[in-house]
Amino acid sequence: MADMIKHTLLAKSRPAPGEAGKTGDWRSLTPVIDQDKCSKKESCLMCWLYCPDGVIGREFPLQIDLEYCKGCGICAEECPRKAITMKK
Amino acid sequence: MKDIRIITANEAAAIAASLCRVQVIAAYPITPQTPVTEELAAMVERGELNAEYLTVESEHSAMAAVVGASQMGARVFTATSANGLLYMHEMLHWAAGSRVPVVMACVNRGVGAPWTILNDQQDSIAQRDTGWIQLYCRNSQEVLDTIIQAFKISEEIYLPIMVCYDGFVLSHASTPVEVPDSVLVDRFLPSYSVSPHFQENEPMNLNPLILSDPRQDPDGNIMPGYMDLRHRLQQDLLAALETIPGADLEFASVFGRCWGGLLWKYRMEDAEHVMVSMGSLASECTIAADSLREQGLRAGVIGVRSYRPFPAEALATALADAETVTVFEKDISYGYRGALASDLKAALFDRCLQPKFSSYVAGLGGRDVRPDQLAHAAKNGITSGPICGWIDVKG
Numbered sequence: 001m002a003d004m005i006k007h008t009l010l011a012k013s014r015p016a017p018g019e020a021g022k023t024g025d026w027r028s029l030t031p032v033i034d035q036d037k038c039s040k041k042e043s044c045l046m047c048w049l050y051c052p053d054g055v056i057g058r059e060f061p062l063q064i065d066l067e068y069c070k071g072c073g074i075c076a077e078e079c080p081r082k083a084i085t086m087k088k
Numbered sequence: 089m090k091d092i093r094i095i096t097a098n099e100a101a102a103i104a105a106s107l108c109r110v111q112v113i114a115a116y117p118i119t120p121q122t123p124v125t126e127e128l129a130a131m132v133e134r135g136e137l138n139a140e141y142l143t144v145e146s147e148h149s150a151m152a153a154v155v156g157a158s159q160m161g162a163r164v165f166t167a168t169s170a171n172g173l174l175y176m177h178e179m180l181h182w183a184a185g186s187r188v189p190v191v192m193a194c195v196n197r198g199v200g201a202p203w204t205i206l207n208d209q210q211d212s213i214a215q216r217d218t219g220w221i222q223l224y225c226r227n228s229q230e231v232l233d234t235i236i237q238a239f240k241i242s243e244e245i246y247l248p249i250m251v252c253y254d255g256f257v258l259s260h261a262s263t264p265v266e267v268p269d270s271v272l273v274d275r276f277l278p279s280y281s282v283s284p285h286f287q288e289n290e291p292m293n294l295n296p297l298i299l300s301d302p303r304q305d306p307d308g309n310i311m312p313g314y315m316d317l318r319h320r321l322q323q324d325l326l327a328a329l330e331t332i333p334g335a336d337l338e339f340a341s342v343f344g345r346c347w348g349g350l351l352w353k354y355r356m357e358d359a360e361h362v363m364v365s366m367g368s369l370a371s372e373c374t375i376a377a378d379s380l381r382e383q384g385l386r387a388g389v390i391g392v393r394s395y396r397p398f399p400a401e402a403l404a405t406a407l408a409d410a411e412t413v414t415v416f417e418k419d420i421s422y423g424y425r426g427a428l429a430s431d432l433k434a435a436l437f438d439r440c441l442q443p444k445f446s447s448y449v450a451g452l453g454g455r456d457v458r459p460d461q462l463a464h465a466a467k468n469g470i471t472s473g474p475i476c477g478w479i480d481v482k483g
Contacts (some may be wrong), residue, residue: 019296020296
């Protein structure tokens with residue numbers, strides 16, 4: 001380990017999930033999807049579109065990857081059907 | 089036959105960059121920019137230099153652009169001055185942290201407010217702590233030669249280099265400069281074309297967020313934390329204390345000129361009273377030393393060429409027998425004293441040297457400094473030092 005650190009000049013990484021660590025533990029509020037309220041329509045996907053961390057999938061029922069979701073709440077704000085709530 | 093031209097330091101800098109076959113130049117083209125980039129733009133326009141020339145909307149963008157181009161494997165160059173350099177400040181840190189071999193000409197000028205376009209060294213001294221190598225030149229020939237050396241140094245150790253020279257005093261003054269043969273420059277400085285960071289079809293994310301402690305990357309490699317990378321930067325800057333004189337000696341073996349490496353000396357063999365300075369002001373100190381010698385004082389001069397990394401050991405060795413040391417500089421760390429004086433005093437303290445130590449701030453915003461003023465101030469230091477003062481403040 002010490003050797004690898006010694007020989008590294010700058011921070012770099014292959015682009016991959018988790019290159020900045022498991023950021024899910026930064027979260028204080030957790031988005032919860034009410035699947036009954038979700039439109040389940042490809043034409044919506046506003047939460048997927050707005051998520052700055054790209055942790056919401058496109059497949060229905062929608063899933064949020066809580067390993068990396070930082071809990072910003074943008075998805076809950078943008079959902080036109082108020083299907084996402086931020087919970088403690 | 090030698091190719092000797094009567095040119096300004098700005099023209100010398102542009103010719104040097106061209107001889108180094110820079111591939112990307114990014115520059116903000118308006119004040120406080122100098123004719124360095126104007127010359128380079130003309131060379132690209134005439135087809136003499138095969139480079140991408142980007143006229144960006146700010147110095148901040150200029151530095152960002154050359155950092156990006158350098159990461160992709162291009163040899164890059166830019167130039168700026170004064171408030172333009174200050175506007176680059178964030179990106180200067182970024183360049184050093186990214187470990188890119190960027191070379192920049194810094195034409196030293198005073199910083200506003202109030203506006204001045206005239207010479208002092210406050211602009212680059214204010215960038216002292218950004219992780220860049222700073223080399224200060226005493227004449228236009230040294231500017232040309234140092235830019236060629238700078239590419240050699242920076243591409244060896246992946247550190248950005250600022251080649252600093254005094255605005256107007258050098259930048260706009262025409263003097264004879266020998267332009268080296270491009271074949272020799274190619275031999276001294278082979279082409280730089282391979283990015284150390286990227287391989288084809290293998291995307292990398294440079295400078296992702298990192299945290300305080302080492303951590304596994306997605307491939308399971310343990311990568312350094314922030315402090316470990318900063319420690320490496322510091323170690324490599326200190327190691328440049330070897331690389332800089334090494335490049336100067338290698339340059340001498342090819343071109344027959346060398347510039348002292350980390351510092352240069354004038355009449356130091358038996359000197360008891362030493363003036364220490366940087367850039368053209370150090371050159372002027374040599375005239376003051378001559379006049380002090382005529383008055384029976386054993387005076388000498390040390391010109392600091394590499395300000396960062398700071399050659400503490402070399403300076404302390406050179407000043408081991410000095411009775412008095414007088415620093416002249418065109419900058420000040422407001423609220424204390426000149427930056428060079430502080431650094432030099434610390435270097436002497438570390439080695440238990442206690443010469444009578446005086447320092448003067450001079451020539452801010454282009455105020456003329458004459459050799460007789462330097463000699464007079466040095467003499468005051470000898471007879472009634474320690475003095476911490478300014479030269480020629482009116483009123």
